[in-house]
Every structure is written in C-alpha cells, then in structure tokens.
Amino acid sequence: MITITPHPFNAAEALEAFQKEARGAGAIVTFTGLVRDTASDGDVTGLHLQAYSPMTERGVEKAIAEARKRWPVTALRIIHRTGDMAPFDPIVFVAAASAHRRAAFEAADFLMDYLKTEAVFWKKELTPTGGRWIEPRAEDYSDSARWSQTDTEKA
Amino acid sequence: MITITPHPFNAAEALEAFQKEARGAGAIVTFTGLVRDTASDGDVTGLHLQAYSPMTERGVEKAIAEARKRWPVTALRIIHRTGDMAPFDPIVFVAAASAHRRAAFEAADFLMDYLKTEAVFWKKELTPTGGRWIEPRAEDYSDSARWSQTDTEKA
Amino acid sequence: MADILYFGRLSDVTGKDSEKLDIPAAITDTAALRRWLDEEKSADGAFLDKSVRLAINNEIVVDPHPVSRSDEIAFMPPVGGG
Amino acid sequence: MADILYFGRLSDVTGKDSEKLDIPAAITDTAALRRWLDEEKSADGAFLDKSVRLAINNEIVVDPHPVSRSDEIAFMPPVGGG
Numbered sequence: 001m002i003t004i005t006p007h008p009f010n011a012a013e014a015l016e017a018f019q020k021e022a023r024g025a026g027a028i029v030t031f032t033g034l035v036r037d038t039a040s041d042g043d044v045t046g047l048h049l050q051a052y053s054p055m056t057e058r059g060v061e062k063a064i065a066e067a068r069k070r071w072p073v074t075a076l077r078i079i080h081r082t083g084d085m086a087p088f089d090p091i092v093f094v095a096a097a098s099a100h101r102r103a104a105f106e107a108a109d110f111l112m113d114y115l116k117t118e119a120v121f122w123k124k125e126l127t128p129t130g131g132r133w134i135e136p137r138a139e140d141y142s143d144s145a146r147w148s149q150t151d152t153e154k155a
Numbered sequence: 156m157i158t159i160t161p162h163p164f165n166a167a168e169a170l171e172a173f174q175k176e177a178r179g180a181g182a183i184v185t186f187t188g189l190v191r192d193t194a195s196d197g198d199v200t201g202l203h204l205q206a207y208s209p210m211t212e213r214g215v216e217k218a219i220a221e222a223r224k225r226w227p228v229t230a231l232r233i234i235h236r237t238g239d240m241a242p243f244d245p246i247v248f249v250a251a252a253s254a255h256r257r258a259a260f261e262a263a264d265f266l267m268d269y270l271k272t273e274a275v276f277w278k279k280e281l282t283p284t285g286g287r288w289i290e291p292r293a294e295d296y297s298d299s300a301r302w303s304q305t306d307t308e309k310a
Numbered sequence: 311m312a313d314i315l316y317f318g319r320l321s322d323v324t325g326k327d328s329e330k331l332d333i334p335a336a337i338t339d340t341a342a343l344r345r346w347l348d349e350e351k352s353a354d355g356a357f358l359d360k361s362v363r364l365a366i367n368n369e370i371v372v373d374p375h376p377v378s379r380s381d382e383i384a385f386m387p388p389v390g391g392g
Numbered sequence: 393m394a395d396i397l398y399f400g401r402l403s404d405v406t407g408k409d410s411e412k413l414d415i416p417a418a419i420t421d422t423a424a425l426r427r428w429l430d431e432e433k434s435a436d437g438a439f440l441d442k443s444v445r446l447a448i449n450n451e452i453v454v455d456p457h458p459v460s461r462s463d464e465i466a467f468m469p470p471v472g473g474g
Contacts, residue, residue: 011183012171019166019187023243028166028187029263031256032174033392036181049391050317050327052384055368080391088178092392101186101271101474102298105264108184112256112392121391122318133319136390143257188474204473205399205409207466210450235473247474256392267474276473277400288401291472 001076002060004051006083014079014093022075022097029104031094031112037087039125046126047085056120063114067096070110071103078111080121113144156231157215159206161238169234169248177230177252184259186249186267192242194280201281202240211275218269222251225265226258233266235276268299312379314347318387323356332379339374340364343383362387394461396429400469405438414461421456422446425465444469 001021003009011032022028035047064076075097085091092115096107115121117136124131156176158164166187177183190202219231230252240246247270251262270276272291279286291299311330321327337343344364348357356362363370365384366377377383393412403409419428426446430439438444446453447466459465 010171011174012167015170015185015187016165016167019189024192026189026191028185028189030170030183030185030187031260032170032183032185033256034174034181034183036254037179050321051391052315052317052365052368052386055365099191100294101188101267102294105186105260105267109260112260115392116256116390118389119391120386120389122321122387122389123391124318131322133322133387134390135318135388139255139257140390205403206473207397207399207447207450207468210447270474271472273471274473275468275471277403277469277471278473279400286404288404288469289472290400290470295472 001078002057002064003079004053004056004060004082005079006081008085009079009081009090009093011090011093014077015095018075018077018095018097021077022095025074025097025104026099027101027104028095028097029101029108030096031092031108032090033092033112035085035087035089035091039127042127042129044087044125044127046087047089047091048124048126048131049082049085049091050122051080051082052120059118059120060115063111063119067107067110071096071098071107073098073103073107076107076111078115080115080119082121110147113140113147116140117144156233157212157219158234159208159211159215159237160234161236163240164234164236164245164248166245166248169232170250173230173232173250173252176232177250180229180252180259181254182256182259183250183252184256184263185251186247186263187245188247188267190240190242190244190246194282197282197284199242199280199282201242202244202246203279203281203286204237204240204246205277206235206237207275214273214275215270218266218274222262222265226251226253226262228253228258228262231262231266233270235270235274237276265302268295268302271295272299312377313382315382315384317385318389320356320362320385320387323353324351333377335379337377339376340366340371340383341374343377344373357385359387394459395464397464397466399467400471402438402444402467402469405435406433415459417461419459421458422448422453422465423456425459426455439467441469
C-alpha cells in the first residue's frame, strides 16, 4: 500500500499497523528516513518536498510491483511525505514482510534505492541562509545500480 | 543497548523509543522477527527459547561493538526474547541508526546474521505433535559468511 | 491556456510552482518552448539544461516533442525523494 | 557438586534444563564426562555428538578439558536465535 501525504505520520504507528497487515510473516524490515538537523555545510531548519501526482504514485506502484516480482514478500508498505517538514520529522517509511529475513531486507533496500533516485519527488533543504535543492548523490545512483547489475548477472 | 528478556515486548514501542534515542539520524532500519504459525511441515503452536547468561549477553555485546567498528552508526538496539512465545509474538527486534541509509541497512543485516548463527540461543518450534529444535539453516550460515568475505576482500 | 508546472530548482528560478500561460502559436515543440521560457523568465539557461526533463500531460517526453496550447507541461529537474 | 546445564535438544534427552551432579572422581576431563553422562542418561550418543560444545564456567572449552567437581558445565548444541 502506498500513501503520499502532506500530513505528518508516525513511524511507530506505521509499524504497528503493518505488523497486523503482515500477520503470519516471520520477518519485517522497516526503513524510516528522517529530516536531519545538520548537513555537511551547516544547520538545516527544515525540508520542503514536492511530488507530481499521479506520476509519482504511478512510479512507486511500479516499483512495488517489481519488488513483488523479485522477492517472496507477503506485504509491502510505503509512506512518503510531501510539503514542509521540520528536523526529526519522518520523511519516508518503507516496510517489507516475508517468511524469511533476506527477502524482507532486500525488498526494503530496493524500494529505498528507487525512492532516492527514481521516484518523482523534489527535495529542498532549508537553511538559515535560504535553501538548496538536493539531487541524488553519486552513491545513491550506484546503490540503485546494484539491482540492475543483478539482473544482468542472472540473465 | 541490549535487552534479553522473558517478557513480551512490542516492536512499535521499541521503534518509538529508538527514534528518540537516535534523534538527529537520517536513517533508521529495523528488523522484527516474529513467531510464524506454520512451518514447512505443518502448524506451529509456539516457540520456546533458551539463553545462557551471561554468555549470551557477552556475545551480543561483542557483535554490537563489531558493528560500531564497521559502520558509522549513531545508535543500535537489540531486544531478544527468551521463554515461551505464541504465534505472531515478536522474538527479536534490531534497530540501527545512521546519517545515511547504507550503514543502517548493513549494520541491522549484520546483527541479524550474528543472532541467527552465532548468538547463544536455542530455539524450539512447538507443534501439535511435540516440538523440534531449530538449528541455523545452511542459508543462515552462508548469509553470515558474507561479512567475513568482505573482510578478506578488503584485506 | 497551457498549465506549466515548475518543479525543484525551477520553482525557485520562476518564483512559482505553476502558472497558466498563453504559449505563442509559433512555439510548436518542447525544444522551442524551452528556449522561449528561458528568455521570458531570464532563466540564464535553467530551462535548457539537459538534466531537466519535460512531461506532457503526466508522461515524460523526449525533445523535441509537439506541444499543444492546452497541455499540462511540467519541467522536471533530476528527481529523488526519501 | 557440579552444576550441569543441558541446552537445546539435550534438555529433551535428559528431560531437564539443569541439575546438580556428583561427578565421580575418576572423571577428570570433558571427554570422559561426555562418555559417562551419555551412559548415565542412556542418551544414545547425544552427549558425544561433535556439534555439541562444552562450556565450563561460562567459557567454551575444547575437548579434552579438565573438569572439577564444583564447575558449572554446559552442554551446548548448535546455537541460533532470532
């Protein structure tokens, strides 16, 4: 299930609900991304996030379908904020459930790589001196490329 | 922080508390292991878990120290049940926090591999026809071996 | 009128997230639209940057792609959430 | 008296998790202890299984290791939690 929302959410509540949805699974992996209060170049006062509906939702749906094809997951959940956030607010929550842990770890990792590099969002770090649009780091792109390498190797 | 306890715990509450402890981190990865209600050979009515204090705690402390040495994590948390559990009860909760997600994913994954194959616990699946001691699967040992391979490659 | 959407750094360049624009009849494809808007907005090349993709009616297109005066046209710098 | 702890499948073999035992004076190392207990418990080799490690006073030891009559001695089949 996917939620893209301008409203604050609580990661612990999301895990509580997901655990009910995933009842019977042996393994649940979650990722929570939070607004940091510092960046490499100083203080961060907030984060502003834009999405483009329904393109954003469509892309995330496709990533979820791809994860389901690749791993025997029994439940998947993505919550992603838009709008204005303060330091320590959750930005994103990804949960994956499976019988065994490897599938849950890899599906959550894969979905986060998608969200960081391909999902249709734009992210601006607000600082005392203005702000800065954050585009994926080289590391984000190489993390994401891991999954297509696997495809090639398997082919 | 490590808790090895015969008392039930709630994974969502554990995440809530961890998020406070890890305040300022950009990434939190959690793993929750739960008692399944079925195994490959039929129904499971419960799980019985033994630990050997203080050997169990000592080993887990060492694994946490090793994770801190390998990854720039800002907080780590392990909760592990002992005693008797019912289907859907949490058995284990691992959380890792870091500035960026890769360290958090890998530290949580590493700690789970340790818990599955090296931590001093014994685990019995209870079934309608009695029970069965569960020892690590070949897959658990090969998962765990990934981390020492990395060492060798880096050496 | 076309709906023009400015995402990411382009919303800073234009000072807005979106606007309705009367695209001149002479502008018939995305390449021409980029040049026209870059000049209109004194954007100093921000609209010409190859890393900025265009979407028409919620589908990403490759330059030059025909534009119609009633399209929803989005300027999309490199994406990334999480 | 020694404290003997039986973990995992050995707690099923013996029907208990632990007991105090008066180890015969002739039993001076872990190898002899395994053989003696296997016979005492009619364990059909369960105590001799090489995958079962021994810990003395909370430290894993390698056979044959000296045992004293006041040690805490644990029989540990392959471990694994989570």
